[in-house]
Amino acid sequence: MNTLQTFFLIFTRVASFIVIVPGFSYKGMPAISKIMLSVGLALAVYPGQQELATVLTPFVFGLFIIKEALLGLAIGFVVQLIFSAIEMAGQFVDFQVGFSMGSQYDPSLGIQVSNYGRLYYWLSILLFFLTNLHHTTIRVFVRSFDDLPITQTSYNYLGTEGIVQMIGFIFESAILLAIPLMIVALLSELVLGLISRTVPQINVLILGMPMKILVSLIFMFFFLPTLISNIGAFMPKIVEMMSEFMYALGTD
Structure with a gap:
């Protein structure tokens, strides 16, 4: 019985991670595929884990299930933050260019997106798989069972400062990725302003948006080549942030 409980705890953390991580949580992907991926990864992790010493009561086992689900979601959320930063960069460009007014619901992402936001996001997904970063991400996640064993019940408090630094880094990275096209859009507005002052007969409101x-x-x-290079250089932060998060959360 404790063998079954151990496996189910491992599966819960793995499934929670798979459900939230972009690339694996694609809404068009059949649910059975996600379940089989989670089961396969859990089976690979199980032999290296120490089984529970005793059979847990239903109440305690339920608490452990909640703990593992929250851990999987938390680690997956750290990965999702990197993709959110890249998508946010595209949304900054959309807002500056004017595409944000034409945003529409993307069923594959489950959110309102616009043109550059979608482009930046899918470029990040493309690089995530082309550079085999998904293998490294899974490898680091599997290591979480060593850093944060399923039998562990106490964790360090990350603190407000660490969370603020993480969110600040995400916003900073998004702005750095978006700034080239944002500057281009601002310069376009400056040119339009000069044109409106020089030739008042031109309707800048009508000309501005298409221009x-x-x-x-x-x-x-x-x-585009520079953007791909910049996104490719930023993506490895996934591994770094996951490792730092698990190290900060674990206890001696």
Whole structure:
């Protein structure tokens, strides 16, 4: 019985992680595929874990299930933050260019997205798999069972300062990824302002939106290799943040 309980606790953490991590939690992916992926990963993790010493009562076992689910969601949320930073960068560009007014519901993501936000997000997903970062992410997650065993019941408090630093880093990274096209959009508005002062007959309100969109698309074409390089350099932060989070959460 304790063998079954041990496996189910491992499966709970794995399934919670898979459900929230972009790339694995794609809404178009069949639920049975996610379950089988979670079961397969749990079976791979199980042999290296120490079984529960005794059979837990239903109440205590339920508390352990909640603990493992929260742990899996927390570690997965750290991974999701990196993708959110990249998508946020695209949304900053959308807002500056004017695409944010044309945002629409994306059933694959389950949120309201616009053009550049969707482009940045799918570029990050593409690099996540092309660079085999998904293998490294799973490897670091599996290590969480050594750093944070299923039998552990007490954890360190991360503190408000650590959470604020993490969120601040996400916003900073989003702005750095978006700033080239944001500058292009701002310069376009500056040019439009000069045109309106020079030729008052031109209706800048009508001309401004198509011009900013056209200019941003042209510069996006030239900036695309640099953008891919910047996103590729930023993505390994997934491993770093996961490791730091698990180290901070664990106890001696």
